[in-house]
Amino acid sequence: MNAARFGLLAAALASPLVAAPAAERFREANDLVRAGDYPKATAVYGDLAASGQESASLYWNWAQAATARGASGEALWALLRARELDPGDRAVVRDVERLREALNLDPAEIAPEPLAAAGRAARRYRLDLVALALLALSVGAHALVRVGPGVRWGLTTARATLALGLLAAAVPVVASFARPTAAVVRRGAPLLDAASPTADTTGSLREGEVVPVLEASGAWLRVEDNAGARGWAHSADVRRLDRPPTPLRD
Secondary structure, X not given: OHHHHHHHHHHHHXXXXXXXXXXXHHHHHHHHHHHOOHHHHHHHHHHHHHOOOOOHHHHHHHHHHHXXXXXXXXXXXXXXXXXXXXXXXXXXXXXXXXXXXXXXXXXXXXXXXXXXXXXXXXHHXXXXXXXXXXXXXXXXXXXXXXXXXXXHHHHHHHHHHHHHHHHHHHHXXXXXXXXXXXXXXXXXXXXXXXXXXXXXXXXXXXXXXXXXXXXXXXXXXXXXXXXXXXXXXXXXXXXEOOOOOXXXXX
């Protein structure tokens, strides 16, 4: 018991210590942006994200640094990742549209998975909690009907809240079937016929385009572009939107 208590105390004391260096690193990256050292700033943002210190504000700042050094595809990826973390951030949504237009992309080219939008809506409006609340109300209304059968509105309320609760719960469940996606961060990124740097090039991907991820093999992703062409791309050129970035490897 004492050991367990000591472990909980150590974890509680360690949390602020972990957060403090991350905040310092975030300020360091922002200072680098203000100083004009955009490559080093994005490297710091990347280290923070890869270590699990993700936030919409981190990716928004990353996008500003990437834009300043002319990496529009990387900037759009960072904004889209920020939108995944905070779907209700209007500034992020506005900047996504601005960059999409600057890259001359159609709306469909950054939204190949309709179910992904349902997932963002579920996270934004916390439909999981809404569903739990409605189902709890339904249970309560059913109990009220059993206690007082003469309560006319009880059964109607129970049925309505049950239906609404199931509907709210269905949205995140359906959204979970969406394929993972990735954004093209490099202009003219090659599409290859195999997961190898020596493979033949079958085409190229548009900078900023969002593509479904069909398969992953090490640092390689098998994707499908907006025209339906399938092939392999390196994760240095195409970054996933469903997870934080990881250190690249061959």
